[in-house]
Amino acid sequence: MxxxxxxxxxxxxxxxxxxxxxxxxxxxxxxxxxxxxxxxxxxxxxxxxxxxxxxxxxxxxxxxxxxxxxxxxxxxxxxxxxxxxxxxxxxxxxxxxxxxxxxxxxxxxxxxxGGGRSSASQGESLRYDLEITLKEVLEGKKANIDVPHTVLCEPCRGTGGKDGNVSVCGKCGGSGQVQSVSRTPFGNMMSVRECPECRGTGKSSAEKCPHCRGTGRVSKESHISINIPKGAEDGMRLRVSGEGNAGYNGGSPGDLYVVIHVKQDRNFERDGNNLWTGIVTTYPKLVLGGEETVETLEGEKAVLTIPPGTQVGSVLRISGKGLPRVNSSIRGDLLVRVTIEVPKKVSDEERELLRKIDETAGSKKTAGKKRKSTLREKLDDIIN
Ligand SMILES: [Zn+2]
Ligand SMILES: [Zn+2]
The missing domain is CATH 1.10.287.110 (DnaJ domain)
Incomplete structure (x- = not known):
């Protein structure tokens, strides 16, 4: 530990x-x-x-x-x-x-x-955009990507000289810089600029490497595999060190940044670590309570308990069936919005039953009102 x-x-x-x-x-x-x-x-x-x-x-x-x-x-x-x-x-x-x-x-x-460009400098960092699905966010993913970048030329070992043969630049003596003196009204001014012979590398080669035309770098598409962590968020950047462009003058290569984009899903919407989905149930189940089956992101069937008296549009929760936090096994919840579908056609039997329900509900309302008025009457009696 x-x-x-x-x-x-x-x-x-x-x-x-x-x-x-x-x-x-x-x-x-x-x-x-x-x-x-x-x-x-x-x-x-x-x-x-x-x-x-x-x-x-x-x-x-x-x-x-x-x-x-x-x-x-x-x-x-x-x-x-x-x-x-x-x-x-x-x-x-x-x-x-x-x-x-x-x-x-x-x-x-x-x-x-070391000074000047003849000193080593790091290669450029690169960006790669990678699209993943919501299910891959849930499970994590080993992604294989092909990245175009520059790498050191192997035949010349990055030197740019044929077979790697290079010598110190005769013009600048290997510093990569040349000094020039110019006369001004205030005296002689000395300025330093990049050596035109070796372009600041400090090295020269009698013959250029034919593979890289003397640049020491070649373009290549590298096959890279990276682990996308569970719970990866949209816009998250994964750094793959050393997989950017090759460095200059022996410098280290840049890094590769893989930027994650999470695709929209047809059935689930992400809300942090929670997921939203919806189900269609029936009016009797909302009134009396019951169960419905909900498909989770991993494709399993989860049982959703509908409590009696649930309203249309209510949100019920299946805990632990959302997305994991990054690098954690703790998962958010699945939030289920409950709706009902109103049938456009009903059978004679259903029509009869629905009428009965409606009549009962209607008489309850009237009964309620009547009770109130009788109570009022009773109160009136007591007061008077
Ligand atoms: Zn030079
Ligand atoms: Zn080369």
């Missing part, structure tokens, strides 16, 4: 976002494996623990799942199929913190280390 996330970060259960961020930052600085004074394995394990705790507690949605269900509520997000579900804002937040962290440690942002 992992340690409680609040305990890991050393914050109170009621800590606000700022306090959590602060605690994470100071611990991350202490235990980052590159700088920690602890033995490597200890630092790595600590850093992983801190990062996991922060990933959950910094995200209001995950934090509330964790508060309600503990590790059960969030643990499926780690280490399963290589993805975590996430959203863009949160990803930005994390990189912000790392930007700050590395800035503090190395005296400059991570991206600016």
């Amino acid at each position: 992992p340690r409680d996330y609040y305990e890991v970060l050393g914050v109170d259960k009621s800590a606000d976002a700022d306090a959590i961020k602060k605690a994470y930052r100071s611990l991350a600085k202490k235990y980052h494996p590159d700088v920690s004074t602890e033995p490597k394995e200890v630092a790595e394990a600590k850093f992983k623990e801190i990062s996991e705790a922060y990933e959950v507690l910094s995200d209001p949605e995950k934090r509330s799942l964790y508060d309600q269900y503990g590790f059960e509520g969030v643990n499926q997000q780690f280490g399963q199929g290589g993805f975590t579900w996430d959203n863009f804002t949160h990803a930005d937040d994390i990189s912000d913190i790392f930007g700050d962290l590395f800035g503090d440690l190395f005296g400059g942002g991570r991206r600016s280390r």
